Amino acid sequence: MSKVHRLGILTSGGDCAGLNAAIRAVAHRAVYSYGWTVHGIKDGTLGLMNRPIECQELSPDLFKGDLLRMGGTMLGTTNKGDPFAFPMPDGSLKDRSGDFVEGFHMLGLDALIVIGGDGSLKILDKLCKQGGVPMVGIPKTIDNDVHQTEFAIGFSTAVNVVVDALDRLQPTAASHHRVMILEVMGRDAGHIALSGGIAGGADVILIPEIPYSMDGIVKRIEAVSREGRSHVLVVIAEGCKTEDGAPLTVAWSGNQARYGGIGHYLSGRIAERVKAEVRVTVLGHVQRGGQPSMQDRLLASTFGVHAVDLVAKGKFNRMVAWQDRGVIDVPISKVVGSARSVDPTGPVVHTARGLGIYVGEVPEEVDG
Incomplete structure (x- = not known):
């Protein structure tokens, strides 16, 4: 001792x-x-x-x-x-x-x-x-x-906040037949978006580890419509890039650049492709606080x-x-030196895909 x-x-x-x-x-x-x-x-x-x-x-x-x-x-x-x-x-x-x-x-x-x-x-x-x-x-x-x-x-509480937000967004999305986008924290890892999106019933989950396409997003939105539902829930991590791989940042004090804006970017791109109103909610630091x-x-x-x-x-x-x-x-x-990212072929992503959620493009090595 x-x-x-x-x-x-x-x-x-x-x-x-x-x-x-x-x-x-x-x-x-x-x-x-x-x-x-x-x-x-x-x-x-x-x-x-x-x-x-x-x-x-x-x-x-x-x-x-x-x-x-x-x-x-x-x-x-x-x-x-x-x-x-x-x-x-x-x-x-x-x-x-x-x-x-x-x-x-x-x-x-x-x-x-x-x-x-x-x-x-x-x-x-x-x-x-x-x-x-x-x-x-x-x-x-x-x-x-x-x-x-x-x-x-801290992870569990942050995910609970995401799930609560989706629970609150779903009724208004259904009432107005909207696509609701929820931007959550996650600079380099998409664990919050993935776990919160699955638990909150999202239709589309976009995370930094998996590339996506607008065609894939639109395809899922159209599939939801064919299933007889007139609203869609989308969860996206703040660290996601555009479909072309370009990062989105906003200027901050001290000439710093921080992640931000991917939700609104995605809103405009979706609105160009589907006949539905699109709204964005950015949770930000709400995910850090609370009991x-x-x-x-x-x-x-x-x-x-x-x-x-x-x-x-x-x-x-x-x-x-x-x-x-x-x-x-x-x-x-x-422990130190690199972050633990979401495994694109892991069980949580597999669960999301099994539920019909669009989680970006399927890696070639597991595609069929």
Whole structure:
């Protein structure tokens, strides 16, 4: 067993539902089972880089029953400012990784639990290895694209939001005989669109991993009409490109380009081909917020307890994961570096096609 007395925890990257449940689980397990003190680092890596250090002790009196139910993260988070190339006021980039490591030691911490997605875990893994910081990772992302785990914190709640939106769009689509397009999050992976679309009864699901054609979309819409139904539900991930493979982005502050507009682009293209009104709903950050689902609360609690146990055993540079209906741990080195995309020939896509949903063009290797 490792000699740990002071444990740090931070959340990094985009927020999602279930983060507070994980923080609660870490604090409960560390304080009540091991007698440690737990220190919550504010705003991800920034909390340890700022001077004075921004943190708070996570004492038991903070956990009075409501935190498990809260969305977002009580500690704050950031998805900006890579410590290895940190933007300075004069516009230059500075390596501030040493400030992060120094902050860890200034607090007298013995180990660190980090909650993040693939990008955050990659940066934090590099930071901690460089500075000799003992670290355990917990996966979270609504995109569910972290390697080595079947589920990450936040995915279940995000999908539930998509299904709820489709449940609300379907009656108005039927009433007005419309094609309703729902644009959901998913920059590089289409797990949200695919799972939410199947559960919500979509007729067309478009994801970044599978190319599509307008002919294929129109063919499905016409088939729905022949079946006697006068409305269509379409779900599309924000990271989808046009049928010609061109990305769609919108200008943002700081000369940044972000994904956006594919739903409205598709609306215009469909309206040119079919005799039906087409409407677009963009869910955006609604998918990140709200009360976490039962599955996210359970997953976060399980991950939190297991992460603390790994620290107690001195098993560092690992990430907790969910595989085969149970929690395991894997080396972080097997996790970071690339995202877990939707398998175009996998069981979930097969299910969608079996339901008659158009999910893009069938890959040649499985076409007949």
